[in-house]
Amino acid sequence: MTIRLPAADGTLRTYEPRTAPLSLVPGTPFGSRTVFSAAHVVADPFADVSPDAPAAIDWDATLAFRRHLWSHGLGVAEAMDTAQRGMGLDWAGAAELIRRGAAEARAVGGRIACGVGTDQLAGGTLARIRAAYEEQLAVVEEAGAQAVLMASRALAATAQGPEDYLEVYGHLLRQAAEPVVLHWLGPMFDPALEGYWGSSDLDAATGTFLEVIAAHPDKVDGVKISLLDARREVELRRRLPRGVRCYTGDDFHYPELIAGDEQGFSHALLGIFDPLGPLAAGAVRLLDAGDVQGFRALLDPTVELSRHLFQPPTRFYKTGVVFLAWLAGHQSHFAMVGGLQSARSLPHLARAYELADGLGLFPDPKLAEERMKTLLSLYGVDQ
Secondary structure (H helix, E strand, O other), rough: OOOEEOOOOOOEEEEEEOOOOOOOOOOOOOOOHHHHEEEOOEOOOOOOOOOOOOOOOOOOOHHHHHHHHHHOOOOOEEOHHOOOOOOOOHHHHHHHHHHHHHHHHHOOOEEEEEOOOOOOOOOOOOOOHHHHHHHHHHHHHHOEEEEEEOOOOHHHHHHOOOOHHHHHHHHHHHHHOOOOEHHHHHHHOOOOOOOOOHHHHHHHHHHHHHHHHOOHHEEEEEEEEEEEOEEEEEEEEHHHOOEEEEOOOOOOHHHHHOOOOOEEEOOEEEOOOOOOOHHHHHHHHHHHHOOOHHHHHHHHHHHHHHHOOOOOHHHHHHHHHHHHHOOOOOOOOOOHHHHHHOOOOOHHHHHHHHHHHHOOOOOOHHHHHHHHHHHHHHOOOOO
């Protein structure tokens, strides 16, 4: 059987789907690396909402997907940008997601870390920004989850320089009950975060970031770096205080960063591990066994798919992630909160299907093929 897929130049090409998925089985958490998958949310397709209305979530399907990730030994990074924080999911929805996700993690013994931000604010004073962070931190801690202090659009808009970041983050770290993960999200993921840490000069910004950590190393479990710059991540990783982990958020260079070098390695907190979950878990288990070559052989071929999903404008990678979850049978529809399913073109989605199928990511390749043909038919592509 073949399928006709649209190319970027407007022509149709013939593709022959594979008939069998990659054989990957669930397993326990890993020994050599700490690995989180940032997880998407499943919209309720029957909710009568507008794009600007609060998100309507299918809680059963959303939590089932998290159980899928936990079953393979992955941790879940909850209510972060992959879950459309600031792109369809508001703070009220995120708070409910955190509570439900943390309860589900306790029930199955899964690891969970949850995003803490200021998205209940559009702007404001430093005092209001601190209070917004505190409100969200309290929700995460009360839920029994680890906190990830995410970058704040409000702080980026309000801060006058590095000293404001030092003051806000220092205040939060002093009051955090347990060590947190600090998240540096670059402007390629969110243009509103340009100049974070008080400077658009990344060397200066890195200095401020490291100053925050050095002042409170006992309150920082690790840092998540999402700058899509492998060299800079490695340099920063080597400057971290002993005991502070680097969690790569680089969806372009993750195999080499997780594998590491003679001076260390990165752990992982990645949006691409949403569609790659079972395959990524299998690769990390090879690292646990000391098989770096096998790890790279399994994970390196996935980079082309990741670079495709995260191509500019990078912030719309969530559309491809949810699309692949639908094709893989993790949800019954391709609808997203905020109507974000329309954010990528049909040729982009077709290429995502082809790359994912080539990797064997679909548990039921026939189902994925049928769903891809259904989407194509809606666009007028006859088979």
